[in-house]
Amino acid sequence: xxxELGIIKQAKQYxxxxxxxxxxxxxxxxxxxxxxxxxxxxVSQIIVDNAFFDFGxxxxxxxTEEEDIMAFWNVVKKAYKAAQDISRxx
Numbered sequence: 001x002x003x004e005l006g007i008i009k010q011a012k013q014y015x016x017x018x019x020x021x022x023x024x025x026x027x028x029x030x031x032x033x034x035x036x037x038x039x040x041x042x043v044s045q046i047i048v049d050n051a052f053f054d055f056g057x058x059x060x061x062x063x064t065e066e067e068d069i070m071a072f073w074n075v076v077k078k079a080y081k082a083a084q085d086i087s088r089x090x
Contacts, residue, residue: 011086035065
């Protein structure tokens, strides 16, 4: 039971982080600023550390800030639905 509550809590956190990254990507700031907001603070590390994120499926193209962000975002989106479904369970 405690483990299930922990997974639900983690899923809710992931959904919130997904929404933060989505807001950054959809903002009107430049790609350099978006990159800094996502990768130069704890947002990306929390997502990577989260059980819903398959880090092995993320390949950093090490190209432009936009390409790096979008590669990261594609993997984040894949895990979002599962986390969203789990976070609704209570």
